[in-house]
């Protein structure tokens with residue numbers, strides 16, 4: 091990473107602020123740490139592929155990440171099926 095330790099710390103701080111902004115807006119629904127790895131699993135609720143692309147592209151750590159995207163659909167056994175989800 092450019093800027094050594096201080097540059098890395100700045101990027102991580104910007105990543106956290108960006109994440110928290112999107113958590114508050116509701117587009118970044120979950121973020122979980124993968125145990126024993128510097129990795130996370132996140133769930134996004136976005137309008138379309140373009141919205142997800144914009145979010146990921148603008149991640150401060152994006153240039154240093156490996157990202158795998160798995161589109162999800164509602165499961166028919168989900169207790170929330172048929173209910174209005176806020």
Ligand SMILES: O=C(O)CC1=CCC(=O)O1
Nearest residue numbers: 105106107109128129130
């Ligand atoms: O620490 C990570 O997994 C990278 C990251 C993404 C959002 C955030 O706050 O940190």
